[in-house]
Amino acid sequence: MKTVRGFASATVGNVACGFDVLGFAIKEPGDEVILTLSERKHSSCPVTISSISGDEGKLPLDPKKNTSSFVVLKFLEHLRAQKGIAFNGHISLELKKHLPLSSGMGSSAASAAAALAAANELLGQPCTKMELVHFAIEGERVACGSAHADNAAPAILGNFVLIRSYTPLDLIVIPPPDELYCSLVHPHTELRTSFARSVLPNEIPLKMATQQWGNVGALVAGLLTADYPLIGRSLIDVVAEPKRAPLIPGFFEVKEAAQRAGALGCSIAGSGPSIFAFSSSPDTAREAGIAMQEAFLTSKAKLPSDMWVSPICREGARIL
Template identity: 75%
Template sequence: MKTVTGFASATIGNVACGFDVLGFAIREPGDEVILTLHDSEPSTSPVSIKAIHGDGGALPKDPKKNTSSFVVLKFLEYLRTHKDIDFQGHIELELRKNLPLSSGMGSSAASAAAALAAANELLGSPCTKMELVHFAIEGERVACGSAHADNAAPAMLGNFILIRSYNPLDLVTIPPPQHLYCTLAHPHIEVRTAYARSVLPRTIPLKTATEQWGNVGALVSGLLTSDYELIGRSLVDVVAEPKRAPLIPGFYDVKNAALEAGALGCSIAGSGPSVFAFSSSKETAEQVGSAMKEAFSTIEERLDADIWVSPVCHEGARTL
């Protein structure tokens, strides 16, 4: 019997203007997945779920319906068909959910990436991280019905990830500026990803699209050249944020509080309800966090919010 624990941290998708094509990972918090390899082969599935902690009973324990176990099943299929590795044992999975569900923090992507990191090491590291990304993305389809990569890819690979193409998958890794810090505020409410996607327009005017493209290009340029002012000017979303802001009580109050506290820019993390901001120092990022928490607490709904301050995570999913 052999046991390996995988870890993958929270991620922020979209990064304001980069809807479905840009995301990054932070260092904490994150999910842990513990895999135990048994010699005996079960009669039903090569992967079973022993326990799930921290989800309040919300996540399914069917291996084909749970994101973390589903990606391991896909990984085993790939080993058999592409690596000529015929797995005969049984993998028992235990999931520790440290990320809140429906939070905009890449919760499902973290579970998938952590499970894949553990499974790969458990079986002798037959795959590269880039190969594992494909399975992590498919896990998103199980979680929310859409196989997007802006959380799954950075959860697996770390850094900023630009998705140049989905077919074929073409990922560009962008290392973060040295002094860039993220403040992440998670109010204690849920916004379902599927619902947050349903409020988006199916078409947008060419003028709006052009403005969004300009911001994406400038944001990438700012990251590559460590131009913090350009990063701030480019962190503008004219497509998703206007539609999703009403789903987050007090969003604009929180955003204004972050900017007044010195943030470079601020927007919705993924599909929400979490909100993130960039700063050019840890000290400023901590001040921004205090301002965001205070803003959430003083709106009519008086929401409590968890705050994390972190640089961008370079390494992505790993084993502990």
């Protein structure tokens, strides 16, 4: 018997203007996955789920329907088909959810990334982290029906990750500026990714597209040059935020509160309902986060929330 514990943290997809092509990881919170390897098979499936905690019984125990186990199955298939490594044992999986479901914090990506980090370690690290991203993306397809990488890639690789292309997958890792901090606030409500995607337009006007392209390019330039004012004025989303903001009670009040507190910029985390803000110091990030929480409480919906302040995680999924 051999046991490995993997961890992967929360991620923010889209990063305002970078719909489906940009994401980043923070240091905490995150999900844990514990894998135990035994030589003898326990069932017809090489991976079984022994327990899930922290999900209030909402996640499936079927290994082909749960994100964390499904990506391990894909990983084992890849080892057999592409690397000639046959797996004849059994893996028991224990999932500890610390991220809220349907939160916009990359919950499914964190579970997948933690499971893949543990599986790779368990079997002697046959794959690079970049290879593991492919399996994590397939986990997103199981979770929400769309194989997007803006949460899965930073959950595995850390840092900011720009997806230049999906076919073939081409990822660019962008290390964060040293003094960039994220305030992430999760109101106590849920917004399913599939529904948040359904409200988006299938086509956008050329003028709107050029605005979005300009902001994405400027945001990347700001990150690479540590130009904090440029980062702030590039956090403008003219495509997804206008459609999704009405789905988040108090969004406009929260965004205004963050900016009044000194944040560089503020937008929806992934598909929501969580909201993130960037600041150039930890003190400002904490003040912005507190202001965002107060705005949720004083909004019409009077929503309580959780708040985290973190630098950008450079490490990605790791072994505990």
